[in-house]
Amino acid sequence: MIARTLTSLRRLLGALTMHAALATLLSATVLADTEPAPAISATFDGEPIAWYLHGENEDVSASFVEQRQALVVDITGFTDASDPSPRDSLALRLSLSEAGEALTLEQAEAVYFISSDTTGPVYHAAAGALNVTLTRAERDGAWLTLVGRIDGDFELERAPGGQSENEPATLSGRFELRARRVEF
Known part of the structure; x- marks a missing residue:
């Protein structure tokens, strides 16, 4: 009787171990197949949009350059996590001053960009039209981590550098991203 109980217990424990291993494998597969998290999540003119960064290492859509005591960060987010098409992409330029470790x-x-052509028409938010709040800004060697909120007003431009038209739109959302330093 005891031998039979021990055998049943071993089978049960073996099955539980196998189920746990299978569950771990399946959850890892599901996590690997999920879409990456967006770098910028916002509403633009009331419509929710998620923007993703593309590239790795030297070819990234979020990068920065050092200019004296400042960092100029260029970020391009794309609405498709696997296709860097200019349509509905968002380009941000942030200028940060650097004093010691404080940014x-x-x-x-x-x-x-509201079309597939980067020459226009576009919605543009000039300096002063955006309110960006950084809740985290850390530099770690060649990488810069930025987390925060972005809110602001955009004006429609039919051609690059052209006259803004009275078709305003608002952006409101959050961002969390890493930018890589580029050197020339």
Whole structure:
């Protein structure tokens, strides 16, 4: 009787171990197949949009350059996690001052591309039209981590550098991203 109980217990424990291993394998597969998290999640003119970064290492859509005591960060987010098409992409330029380890936002500009042609029309938010709040700004060697909120008003431009038309739109959302330093 005891031998039979021990055998049953071993089978049960073996099955539980196998189920646990299978569950771990399946959850890892599901996690590997999920879409990456968006770098920027916001509403643009009331419509929710998620923007993703593309590239790795040297070819990234979020990068920065050092200019004296400042960092100029260029970020391009795409609405398709696997296709860097310019349609509905968002380009941000953030200028940060660097004093020791402290990073402070000095200026922000953005362009929202509404067509597949990068020459226009676009929605543009000039310096002063955006309110960017950094809740985290850390530099670690060649990488810069930025987390925060972005809110602001955009104006429609039919051609690059052209006259803004009275078709405003608003952007409101959050971002969390890493930018890589580029050197020339």
